[in-house]
Amino acid sequence: MRFFLFDRIISSVPGKEATGIKNVAAQEEFLIGHYPRRPVMPAPLIIESLAQLGGWAVTVATQYASLALMVKVNDLKVYGSAVPGDQILLHVVLQNINDFGAVISGTAQVAGTEILTVGSITYVLYTVPPEERKSLRQRYTSAAP
Numbered sequence: 001m002r003f004f005l006f007d008r009i010i011s012s013v014p015g016k017e018a019t020g021i022k023n024v025a026a027q028e029e030f031l032i033g034h035y036p037r038r039p040v041m042p043a044p045l046i047i048e049s050l051a052q053l054g055g056w057a058v059t060v061a062t063q064y065a066s067l068a069l070m071v072k073v074n075d076l077k078v079y080g081s082a083v084p085g086d087q088i089l090l091h092v093v094l095q096n097i098n099d100f101g102a103v104i105s106g107t108a109q110v111a112g113t114e115i116l117t118v119g120s121i122t123y124v125l126y127t128v129p130p131e132e133r134k135s136l137r138q139r140y141t142s143a144a145p
Contacts (some may be wrong), residue, residue, distance in 0.1 A: 005049040006090055009056070017093045018057040022049050026084035040081040046088065046108050046116050047073060054092040054104035054121055059140060061097055064133045068102055068123035075119025086110045101125055 006020040024031075024041050031039040051070045058068035082088050092106040102123045108116040128136055 004052060005045060006053050009053070012057065012060070014057075015061040015094060015097075017091065018053055018060075019092075020049075020053045020090045022046075022082075022088040022090060024082045024084055024086045024088065028084075031084065038083070040083050041086075041088075043078045043081070043116060046082065047076065047118065047121075049088065050090055050092060050104075050106040050108060050116075050118055051121050053090050054094075054102075054106060055123060056140060057092055057094060057104065058097060058102040058123055058125070059136070061094060061102075062125070064137045064140065065128055066125040067128055067136075069126055070121055071101075071124050072122040073118060073120070074122070075117075077117045078115070079117075080110065080113060080115035082108075082110050082115060088115070095120065099125070 006022045009018060009020045012018040030042065030045060055068035055070065059066060087110070089109040090106065092104045095103040095105055102125065103120050105120055106118045107114055
């Protein structure tokens with residue numbers, strides 16, 4: 001990943017679930033010019049935040065042997081939005097993982113209220129060459145609590 005759309009992982013049960021946060025700041029590049037009077041974090045970027053956290057959880061579950069690449073989102077429901085100053089609580093649950101792919105479900109909340117749910121995000125897995133796994137582990141663990 002070139003950039004993370006989550007700021008911190010606050011809990012993780014490898015192979016099962018992960019919880020992270022995204023602090024929405026007024027200076028976020030994606031907010032510049034986006035509804036100038038009332039900027040909101042676009043729902044597709046909240047989905048990407050969940051997908052990145054889910055991808056992190058899948059990669060950790062494979063012990064850094066695979067990278068998860070999102071290919072499909074199902075059962076998406078948007079209930080609200082996030083604005084500058086909000087902290088989004090992201091939660092993903094691994095539903096299935098095998099040699100070829102993985103599926104997670106996820107929710108995003110602001111102040112205890114669900115703003116978005118995803119029934120499933122499907123990933124294909126890219127095998128990480130053994131000589132690159134240590135470097136990947138170092139990059140990914142810097143995002144962990």
